[in-house]
Amino acid sequence: MNDYLNKLISDFKGKDFKDFAGYVYQTLQKEIDVSKGKQKDKYNQVRKRILSYIISNERTITSELRKKKSIK
Numbered sequence: 001m002n003d004y005l006n007k008l009i010s011d012f013k014g015k016d017f018k019d020f021a022g023y024v025y026q027t028l029q030k031e032i033d034v035s036k037g038k039q040k041d042k043y044n045q046v047r048k049r050i051l052s053y054i055i056s057n058e059r060t061i062t063s064e065l066r067k068k069k070s071i072k
Helices: 002-011 017-034 038-056 058-071
Strands: none
Touching: 002 017, 002 038, 002 058, 017 038, 017 058, 038 058
């Protein structure tokens, strides 16, 4: 999950943690919309786990977002 989360952070162009959480939700919703059957269930579970993870690790993710922002 960490690799996928790092990819999401690097692709994110927003400003803060709330925007990032919305970005993650929307990105995974696109995958859910084009999937069918068991694949759709898989992406629903992944979305739920990732959102739960980013909420419980808000400080770390906010720190990563700030680092990314300061590099640019």
